[in-house]
Amino acid sequence: MSLVEVRTTSQKGRGLYATAPIKEGTVLFEETPLVSAQFSWNYTYGYLACEYCLKPLETAETNVRRLTNDYSISLPYRECCPIQEQLGGHTKCPDCREVYCSDECLQNAVKLYHRALCLGAEKGNAEHPTNALVEFWKKTHYPPETSSIQLVVKIIGMFKQSDDLAALRAKFDDFVSQTMNEDLMIFHKMLGENFSQQIDELYELISRAFDPAGEERLQWLTLSGFRSLLALIGTNGQGIGTSSFADWVRNVSELDLPDNQRESVDILIDNLYNKLDEVVGSFLNNEGSALYSYQSKVNHSCAPNVECRFPNSNNVLALTATRDIKVGEEICISYLDECALERSRHSRQKMLSENYLFQCQCEKCENQINDPDETSEDEDDEDEDEDNDMDDDSD
Numbered sequence: 001m002s003l004v005e006v007r008t009t010s011q012k013g014r015g016l017y018a019t020a021p022i023k024e025g026t027v028l029f030e031e032t033p034l035v036s037a038q039f040s041w042n043y044t045y046g047y048l049a050c051e052y053c054l055k056p057l058e059t060a061e062t063n064v065r066r067l068t069n070d071y072s073i074s075l076p077y078r079e080c081c082p083i084q085e086q087l088g089g090h091t092k093c094p095d096c097r098e099v100y101c102s103d104e105c106l107q108n109a110v111k112l113y114h115r116a117l118c119l120g121a122e123k124g125n126a127e128h129p130t131n132a133l134v135e136f137w138k139k140t141h142y143p144p145e146t147s148s149i150q151l152v153v154k155i156i157g158m159f160k161q162s163d164d165l166a167a168l169r170a171k172f173d174d175f176v177s178q179t180m181n182e183d184l185m186i187f188h189k190m191l192g193e194n195f196s197q198q199i200d201e202l203y204e205l206i207s208r209a210f211d212p213a214g215e216e217r218l219q220w221l222t223l224s225g226f227r228s229l230l231a232l233i234g235t236n237g238q239g240i241g242t243s244s245f246a247d248w249v250r251n252v253s254e255l256d257l258p259d260n261q262r263e264s265v266d267i268l269i270d271n272l273y274n275k276l277d278e279v280v281g282s283f284l285n286n287e288g289s290a291l292y293s294y295q296s297k298v299n300h301s302c303a304p305n306v307e308c309r310f311p312n313s314n315n316v317l318a319l320t321a322t323r324d325i326k327v328g329e330e331i332c333i334s335y336l337d338e339c340a341l342e343r344s345r346h347s348r349q350k351m352l353s354e355n356y357l358f359q360c361q362c363e364k365c366e367n368q369i370n371d372p373d374e375t376s377e378d379e380d381d382e383d384e385d386e387d388n389d390m391d392d393d394s395d
C-alpha cells in the first residue's frame, strides 16, 4: 500500500501527503531516476563511478586520498566502506571504454541512450562536438557543481532511441515549470552573469553535436526548447549523495564505539574534512544530479519530516521519514542545508527566494510570520558571506 498521495494546493502546487501513519525511519518509497549523470568536474578529476547508476567504483580510502592528494592516509573500520570490491570486476563499453559497475548497468545504458551517444574511438578527441560542449560547460560551471550538461546530453540520447516518444515527452512535461521571469533567474543561478550569451553558445554546440533541426525526433530542441529543458533541470534536479568517503563517515558515526575510540575517530574525520577543505574547497557529497518523477513533487519545509537517502550507494533514492508523520500531514524535504534551517525566518526566506524562486509557505514560516523582518547584525554579516557563496549551494 502506498504511504503517500499527490495533492494540489493553491499555495504550493502539487505536493505529497501521508495516507497512513508513518514511523520515523520508514522508507516512504524508493525511486530510480528518469535520468542521472555524474558531474563533469568529478569525471575530469578521475572520480570513478558507474556511468549508468553512479555507484562509486573507488573505495572511501582511495576517494579521500585522491581528493586530499595524500596517499599516506589509511582509514580504519574498513567494513564501513560501501565499496569493497576491486575495479577489475567491472564492465566497460567495448567501443568507448566507459566504465559500468555491472553488465546490467551497461545494458540499461545501451538500451536507453548510450547507442546514440557512444563516441567510440572519438571519446578522447577534444575537438568532437560533444566533448567541446562538456568543456564549455565546465568553464562556466566550476565545482562544487550543482547541475550537469550531461543530463541534457543523456535526455537527447533518450529521445534519439526511444520506442515511445509520446510517453517520454509526457514524463518530462510532468515536471513543474516556471514563468519566463523565473527561468531567467534560474539561468542566472546556474550560469552566472553572462547566462544569456552562454545559453546561446551551449545551444550552438548542441546543434553541432546533434543537429536537432535535421532530426525529426529532436524537433522540440529549438533554442527555446533547450532553455525550457535547462530551467526544468535547474528547478527539479536532485543531487545524488554517493561519495564513498561520505558513506564511510556516515557508517562510522553509527558504530557503537567505546568513548576513547569514538573520540579518536571523530578527530580523524575532522582532520580529513579540514584537509579536503584546503585542497578541493568545500567538500560536496554529491556525485552528480538526477531527475526523479515522484520525488520532484515533494515540497520544501523549514521543519522537514523526510530526507533523501541513497542506501545502495547508487542513484536509487529512498525518501526516508526523519520523525513520526501523521495521516494527512504534508511530506516535505528541506531544500536548505542544516545550518541554514537554524537561521531566522527572514534569512531562510531570502535564501529560498534567491535560490529556489519561491516565497516559502511552510508551517514553520507561517508560525513565525510575526517575527521581525530584519535579521540581526550577525546574520546580516553571515548573509553577506553567504551571498558570496550562494552559487556553491547544492539542491
Ligand SMILES: C[S@@+](CC[C@H](N)C(=O)[O-])C[C@H]1O[C@@H](n2cnc3c(N)ncnc32)[C@H](O)[C@@H]1O
Pocket (backbone or CB within 6 Å): 011, 012, 013, 014, 015, 175, 176, 235, 236, 296, 297, 298, 299, 300, 301, 356, 357, 358, 359, 360, 361, 362
Ligand atoms: C521541485 S518542485 C516541488 C513540487 C511542485 N509543487 C509541483 O507542483 O510539482 C519545487 C516548486 O514547488 C514550490 N514549492 C516548494 N516548496 C514550497 C514552499 N514551502 N512554499 C511555497 N512553494 C513551494 C515552488 O514553486 C518550487 O519552485
